[in-house]
Amino acid sequence: xxxYLIDYTLHLADNALILGQRNAEWCGHGPxxxxxxxxxxxxLDLVGQARNFYQYAAELIHQSVDKSTHPATEDSLAYLRxxxxxxxxxxxxxxxTDWAQTILRQFFFSNYQFLLYQELQKNNDTQLAAxxxxxxxxxxxxxxxSSEWVIxxxxxxxxxxxxxxxxxxxxxxxxxEIFTAADxxxxxxxxxxxxxxxxxxxxxEVFDEATLPVPEKTFMQSGGKTGTHTEHLGFILTELQYIQxxxxxxxx
Amino acid sequence: MVIANDTEIKNIWLLLKTVTDPExxxxxxxxxGIVRDxxxxxxxVEIIITPTYTGCxxxxxxxxxxxxxxxxxxxxxIRITSxxxxxxxxxxxxxxxxxxxxxxxxxxxxxxxxxxNDKLFAADEAVQCPHCSSYHTHRISEFGSTxxxxxxxxxxxxxxxxxFKCH
Numbered sequence: 001x002x003x004y005l006i007d008y009t010l011h012l013a014d015n016a017l018i019l020g021q022r023n024a025e026w027c028g029h030g031p032x033x034x035x036x037x038x039x040x041x042x043x044l045d046l047v048g049q050a051r052n053f054y055q056y057a058a059e060l061i062h063q064s065v066d067k068s069t070h071p072a073t074e075d076s077l078a079y080l081r082x083x084x085x086x087x088x089x090x091x092x093x094x095x096x097t098d099w100a101q102t103i104l105r106q107f108f109f110s111n112y113q114f115l116l117y118q119e120l121q122k123n124n125d126t127q128l129a130a131x132x133x134x135x136x137x138x139x140x141x142x143x144x145x146s147s148e149w150v151i152x153x154x155x156x157x158x159x160x161x162x163x164x165x166x167x168x169x170x171x172x173x174x175x176x177e178i179f180t181a182a183d184x185x186x187x188x189x190x191x192x193x194x195x196x197x198x199x200x201x202x203x204x205e206v207f208d209e210a211t212l213p214v215p216e217k218t219f220m221q222s223g224g225k226t227g228t229h230t231e232h233l234g235f236i237l238t239e240l241q242y243i244q245x246x247x248x249x250x251x252x
Numbered sequence: 253m254v255i256a257n258d259t260e261i262k263n264i265w266l267l268l269k270t271v272t273d274p275e276x277x278x279x280x281x282x283x284x285g286i287v288r289d290x291x292x293x294x295x296x297v298e299i300i301i302t303p304t305y306t307g308c309x310x311x312x313x314x315x316x317x318x319x320x321x322x323x324x325x326x327x328x329x330i331r332i333t334s335x336x337x338x339x340x341x342x343x344x345x346x347x348x349x350x351x352x353x354x355x356x357x358x359x360x361x362x363x364x365x366x367x368x369n370d371k372l373f374a375a376d377e378a379v380q381c382p383h384c385s386s387y388h389t390h391r392i393s394e395f396g397s398t399x400x401x402x403x404x405x406x407x408x409x410x411x412x413x414x415x416f417k418c419h
Binding site for chain 1: 303305306307308309335336337338339340370371372373374392393394395396397399403419
């Protein structure tokens with residue numbers, strides 16, 4: 001079994017898990033009840049996607065390695081890997097900070113997932129294609145919801161507009177990495193740079209409506225896809241993995 | 253042999269009609285349309301189900317409940333597999349299921365998808381109030397108490413209600 005497919009599947013899983021975990025931090029803290037429910041629903045969808053990808057990765061690992069070793073499972077992949085083994089983009093691990101930054105991160109990511117899954121559902125790998133097809137319907141809600149919120153905040157009050165500007169300033173530098181293919185993406189036959197123009201068009205459309213400026217070309221951070229993360233990921237994993245680290249193999 | 257299998261499969265479908273959704277107990281798994289196939293291979297039974305939403309926490313419990321009902325009826329070697337493609341759609345919900353939802357106080361999914369796309373600020377779907385049957389309703393939030401529902405309120409009887417959104 002080819003390692004690139006395992007790495008690519010883990011990358012997709014890690015993206016979904018880490019953003020799902022981030023959004024879940026809002027549970028009980030949302031600005032109003034309906035939006036608290038919305039962001040945690042999105043979190044649930046993302047964790048569901050992560051489970052599907054991890055289950056598939058575990059199956060691929062099982063086919064490729066010595067079966068006498070401790071078998072990989074969806075849980076071991078989520079709970080027992082270290083920071084350097086995680087392949088998620090830097091964008092999804094960035095802190096929530098405020099509602100504006102949470103919304104903008106979701107919009108950038110859902111916009112990407114919406115395009116990615118449309119491509120991925122045509123992939124030669126039937127399981128990846130099936131997960132993409134299934135998830136696309138949910139991502140459509142996420143994209144619409146987050147787009148509308150970017151507009152509401154950008155074109156809202158002076159304060160919400162200012163906070164959106166800050167969020168753009170903070171997060172824009174993490175959007176380049178998404179479209180620079182890692183080796184495993186190239187091998188898997190998915191080149192995200194091909195749909196970067198469509199992603200940018202959507203950003204322009206939504207930002208125009210939101211009276212927000214689209215930043216000029218600037219330096220972009222990268223490294224997450226190959227395991228070099230910002231300092232935030234370690235803290236997320238500490239919380240996420242605590243029970244399994246403290247009580248190995250404990251069952252719910 | 254073929255005939256025996258057919259009867260057996262019909263029998264299993266009847267048993268599946270008694271397994272309910274833990275979150276919406278008026279609906280059975282067959283009402284929801286999540287059972288995609290039943291296969292018998294020698295002494296083993298395979299039930300193929302599909303999730304409504306990828307993160308639906310009820311799926312694990314539904315699998316377990318299916319397993320229990322079959323085990324109680326002396327089926328052994330029960331295998332429950334999940335198929336993601338084709339992706340579940342509310343079109344697969346039975347008319348009987350929609351009727352039961354409405355009686356339970358949840359507006360059933362509209363027969364045709366209206367706003368399942370990425371178009372911004374689309375008009376709210378015309379959803380009928382399950383209590384007074386008025387179409388004079390509005391959406392409060394497109395996310396509700398479970399992944400499959402949205403929150404609405406009736407402008408006539410003022411009652412808030414869940415809408416099982418089209419998907």
